[in-house]
Amino acid sequence: MASSLTRREALGGAAAALVLASCGGGDPPPPGTARPGSGAALLSSLLAFEHAVIAAYGACEEVVGGRVLLHIRAIRGEERTSASRLAQVITELGGQPPPGKSAAEYARTFPRLRTSEDALRFAQDLEERQVRADLEALAELPDAALRREAANELGNDAYHLAAVRVLQGLPAAEGPFVTGAL
Amino acid sequence: MAARSDVELLEELLVREHALLSAYEAALKRDAIDAELGATLRDHERDHVRALEQSLPGGAARNPRASVPSPKLEAALGGGRESFARFAVDQEGSLVGHYAATVPRIRNARLRGPLGSIMACGAAHVVALRESLGSRYLTY
Numbered sequence A: 001m002a003s004s005l006t007r008r009e010a011l012g013g014a015a016a017a018l019v020l021a022s023c024g025g026g027d028p029p030p031p032g033t034a035r036p037g038s039g040a041a042l043l044s045s046l047l048a049f050e051h052a053v054i055a056a057y058g059a060c061e062e063v064v065g066g067r068v069l070l071h072i073r074a075i076r077g078e079e080r081t082s083a084s085r086l087a088q089v090i091t092e093l094g095g096q097p098p099p100g101k102s103a104a105e106y107a108r109t110f111p112r113l114r115t116s117e118d119a120l121r122f123a124q125d126l127e128e129r130q131v132r133a134d135l136e137a138l139a140e141l142p143d144a145a146l147r148r149e150a151a152n153e154l155g156n157d158a159y160h161l162a163a164v165r166v167l168q169g170l171p172a173a174e175g176p177f178v179t180g181a182l
Numbered sequence B: 001m002a003a004r005s006d007v008e009l010l011e012e013l014l015v016r017e018h019a020l021l022s023a024y025e026a027a028l029k030r031d032a033i034d035a036e037l038g039a040t041l042r043d044h045e046r047d048h049v050r051a052l053e054q055s056l057p058g059g060a061a062r063n064p065r066a067s068v069p070s071p072k073l074e075a076a077l078g079g080g081r082e083s084f085a086r087f088a089v090d091q092e093g094s095l096v097g098h099y100a101a102t103v104p105r106i107r108n109a110r111l112r113g114p115l116g117s118i119m120a121c122g123a124a125h126v127v128a129l130r131e132s133l134g135s136r137y138l139t140y
Helices: A013-025 A039-059 A064-091 A105-109 A118-139 A144-169 B006-029 B035-055 B071-078 B081-104 B109-132
Strands: none
Touching: A013 B109, A039 A064, A039 A105, A039 A118, A039 A144, A064 A118, A064 A144, A118 A144, A118 B109, A144 B006, A144 B109, B006 B035, B006 B071, B006 B109, B071 B081, B071 B109, B081 B109
16 A cells, blocks of 8 residues: 555655556456457556556646646657557457556555655656566567557657656666666 | 568667767767767767677677768767757667667567667667757657
């Protein structure tokens, strides 16, 4: 439960892990008629987390202002576009895109965000998790056309991650290999 | 058209990473980029080149490099820091797009994740360069 976490934990990886577990990673495969091994289940996991991230940026919008708010809104808009695209691809594979949860259900899993700094730290952790999930999908999806979708997601999320780092006064890239190494 | 091999795809990425490395080295020599930012981006590109070389059979022995200096780079360097930053944003953004098109075609699944992490670093470079230009548009 988010309320039992310390402030530091609540704003870092533990909170985002909670969000991930409750909004995508821990869910059973979605219903649908996609062929096993088609990649629909993996894309559905990405989409389930994408829904949570969109809700999370909504929570962030409530505590940020000025330049940061403009960027958060822009990123949230791009995440919505990504969600629509993923849903379309899952449908084309014969799957049923996960619909997402209510705003109230998502809100219960989010940490309490009091300041712009809290929101950006939360956003950074969510974007890092999205980038890792995109990298995993890029490695594991069964055909090149689906991997291209994952690569496009990765590109978008990598731009977002760098932007939320810059908005915190951090270098855009933490190192030469974002969340990985060759 | 026959599908290109992983080696061919990796060599093409390596040529483009070499071109970016050379561009940052030249920009630093000619004071066409902030020294700290330029050194960071150059060092990242060196690591990308090294990683790509290691992923190729035969490693650096195959090392393909572009041999003709780019007239666009020369013009950008001659135009000062803003000119070079705009040039670098274009080059980095183009390379991110190239990775997005190329990495999904790599057959060796173990390489695709790490190559994606290089691609993600390229996106971060675009954001860093846009920030250096004072752009309001970090992501869009």
